[in-house]
Amino acid sequence: MNPVPSVEIRVYPNDCDSFGHVNQAAFLSMFERARWEAFTQGPGLDAFVESRAWPAVRKSTVEYLAEALPGDLLKFDTTLTHLGRTSFSLHQAARREADGVLIAEADFVFVCIGESGKPVPVPAEVREFFGTRPSVRAGPVQHLLVRGVATAVDIQGDGPAIVFLHGFPLDRTMWRHLMGPLTGWRRIAVDLRGMGLSDVPESGYDMKSYADELAELLRVLEVEKAVICGLSMGGYIALEMMRSHRGKVRGLILANARAEADSPQARADRDEMIKLVEREGSEGLAEVLLPKLLCPSSLSAMPQVVEHVRTMIANNPDAGVIGAITAMKERADSTPLLADIDVPTLVIAGREDRMIPVELSRAMADQIPGAQFTVIAEAGHLTPMEQPIATSRVIGEFLEALP
Numbered sequence: 001m002n003p004v005p006s007v008e009i010r011v012y013p014n015d016c017d018s019f020g021h022v023n024q025a026a027f028l029s030m031f032e033r034a035r036w037e038a039f040t041q042g043p044g045l046d047a048f049v050e051s052r053a054w055p056a057v058r059k060s061t062v063e064y065l066a067e068a069l070p071g072d073l074l075k076f077d078t079t080l081t082h083l084g085r086t087s088f089s090l091h092q093a094a095r096r097e098a099d100g101v102l103i104a105e106a107d108f109v110f111v112c113i114g115e116s117g118k119p120v121p122v123p124a125e126v127r128e129f130f131g132t133r134p135s136v137r138a139g140p141v142q143h144l145l146v147r148g149v150a151t152a153v154d155i156q157g158d159g160p161a162i163v164f165l166h167g168f169p170l171d172r173t174m175w176r177h178l179m180g181p182l183t184g185w186r187r188i189a190v191d192l193r194g195m196g197l198s199d200v201p202e203s204g205y206d207m208k209s210y211a212d213e214l215a216e217l218l219r220v221l222e223v224e225k226a227v228i229c230g231l232s233m234g235g236y237i238a239l240e241m242m243r244s245h246r247g248k249v250r251g252l253i254l255a256n257a258r259a260e261a262d263s264p265q266a267r268a269d270r271d272e273m274i275k276l277v278e279r280e281g282s283e284g285l286a287e288v289l290l291p292k293l294l295c296p297s298s299l300s301a302m303p304q305v306v307e308h309v310r311t312m313i314a315n316n317p318d319a320g321v322i323g324a325i326t327a328m329k330e331r332a333d334s335t336p337l338l339a340d341i342d343v344p345t346l347v348i349a350g351r352e353d354r355m356i357p358v359e360l361s362r363a364m365a366d367q368i369p370g371a372q373f374t375v376i377a378e379a380g381h382l383t384p385m386e387q388p389i390a391t392s393r394v395i396g397e398f399l400e401a402l403p
């Protein structure tokens with residue numbers, strides 16, 4: 001997936017300080033050397049020179065994680081994490097070749113500056129070199145063939161399984177802040193078909209197919225039963241699991257979700273959304289959805305969350321997004337199911353959710369026997385991203401109390 005070639009750099013004694021390991025200042029120049037080396041395997045510096053757009057580093061953040069010594073061969077991987085009109089961001093990771101240990105990681109923000117000293121567009125050749133779409137950093141991803149669809153999953157930890165299903169039109173990385181803390185569980189975050197890094201088949205965009213795929217994924221992973229944790233559209237699929245694959249569900253977590261089918265107005269709105277994606281692509285959809293997905297304080301005070309949501313949406317292939325809209329529009333009413341849900345259930349709402357207001361989530365929880373209901377403050381529709389600590393605490397307590 002990563003279009004930027006890896007680069008190897010050998011550590012020499014002059015990179016090291018009097019304590020004998022690579023000095024922090026030397027890392028900055030190694031990261032720089034690795035970037036330019038990678039670039040010379042693509043358009044080279046000429047792309048910048050010819051278009052008179054010099055990339056200036058505006059911000060760098062480096063984490064030094066382990067020592068590197070003279071003689072070590074370090075492998076530098078570079079990933080594009082943001083591509084704007086005049087700016088771009090790169091994530092770089094340096095690993096020791098011999099044992100794969102992560103030595104240092106860095107994030108750099110670049111702005112292209114023209115002769116006048118003002119920002120100018122990122123040169124076209126550079127855009128091409130990166131590919132058109134930046135990627136979002138997340139855990140190690142693997143692709144599993146599930147019902148003929150190459151499905152991207154992050155799997156972390158051991159223990160009983162919990163599956164995370166993302167909302168629309170996002171991907172598995174929306175759960176990344178919850179994947180770490182829930183130790184003692186085998187955490188499985190999935191990219192639904194047509195989104196994230198999963199394949200984009202031409203058909204099969206309906207709740208039943210998403211659920212069938214999930215059941216098959218659990219079989220492939222030899223998971224007998226799992227807690228299914230879905231946000232919004234992921235919650236619709238979790239409810240479909242109860243309808244079609246009840247035996248696979250050990251518990252349910254329904255975040256920012258509702259049980260009813262779409263109203264006639266909501267169905268008409270979905271048709272308009274499909275037209276928007278056909279016209280402006282998922283990038284256009286990102287701009288329309290962002291203010292609805294996040295609460296005002298997240299929008300103003302959490303730029304990294306805003307950027308992550310924008311990138312997830314804009315990265316998603318238009319066909320997969322349209323498939324998901326169609327699946328939501330056609331979904332069945334799950335209200336009649338609720339009274340028969342006989343697995344432990346946690347319903348989470350965001351106090352400032354404008355897409356699925358608290359009252360709808362509360363009404364759903366009220367109809368599920370014994371369900372717990374929690375409202376998270378200062379969160380809109382994407383509770384686990386806007387309030388990851390509060391959300392992982394609530395989920396952790398729910399999991400701990402499971403029989």
Ligand code: MLT
Pocket residue numbers: 166167168169231232233234328355381
């Ligand atoms: C989602 O977050 O998955 C969507 O907002 C759900 C919907 O549009 O019904």
